[in-house]
Amino acid sequence: MAKRPVELGEAELAVMRVLWDEGPLTVRDVMTRLHERGRVVAYTTVLTFLTRLEQKGVVASNKRDTAYVYRARITRQSVSASRIRTLVDQLYDGAAAPMLLQLIENERFSLEEIAQLRKLIDDLDSRNES
Amino acid sequence: MAKRPVELGEAELAVMRVLWDEGPLTVRDVMTRLHERGRVVAYTTVLTFLTRLEQKGVVASNKRDTAYVYRARITRQSVSASRIRTLVDQLYDGAAAPMLLQLIENERFSLEEIAQLRKLIDDLDSRNES
DNA sequence: GGTTGCCTACTACCGATGTCGTAGAACAAT
DNA sequence: ATTGTTCTACGACATCGGTAGTAGGCAACC
Known part of the structure; x- marks a missing residue:
């Protein structure tokens, strides 16, 4: 318990919310959901977020077909x-x-x-x- | 109303807390109070914080004798x-x-x-x- | 009247975060 | 095979917040 407080920025949190609300998703899917929620960012931006979040240990990914699917690892x-x-x-x-x-x-x-x-x-x- | 939420960082908030708790203070006084609370920072760092906070409009200052005295402008x-x-x-x-x-x-x-x-x-x- | 000390102004630097662009792999369609 | 689509990898750049050094002004001290 009591893991060090992983700091998440505002945009990173928006990505986490998408994952929390709509389960495991690909980069493209996350981007689409963000757009639907009014947050228009480039594909590579979302990729960067997910990569950083994975490095922080708060999301995990596994490859399905051609693309990686990301899921939240923290609640x-x-x-x-x-x-x-x-x-x-x-x-x-x-x-x-x-x-x-x-x-x-x-x-x-x-x-x-x-x-x-x-x-x-x-x-x-x-x-x-x- | 409803001014946009001035973003304050963690260290800036520590400064605000000092001002909230111990009234209008000079830079040196703020530094001393921060040290007492376990936050050891250089004099010029505190000065930087107060300057930035004033630019953000959340503190105000007026000169008394040689030094400026700062006070919080938001609660x-x-x-x-x-x-x-x-x-x-x-x-x-x-x-x-x-x-x-x-x-x-x-x-x-x-x-x-x-x-x-x-x-x-x-x-x-x-x-x-x- | 030079030295000491406190005060402000200005500049700098680093890490984190937000944001993308480009390059190259992999595969699909022509 | 050539062209096009889609992904990931890697790098770039700006801004902000935390932190501090240096320079220059002024007063007090000896």
């Missing part, structure tokens, strides 16, 4: 967790609570989400009691 | 909010709830913090009822 959740941690460290010196409070105050949540949240907090309580 | 909360928004957009397509749940699950909170959180959620309820 969206793990990236999310690490980004949150970074944010908390960089803005609140590691104290998650103020960040959490801010998040709740700034973003809008539906009633269902609030209910879900409340349940989660109850779970937290019992976890702490043990 | 920690505004940076935090914008960072959170970016994160939520980039990882969860703008849905804050999954992110919030993840934050709660991954970070540890004290009983007091949980209580505070619960109170905040009750406030959310009443806000939604209106």
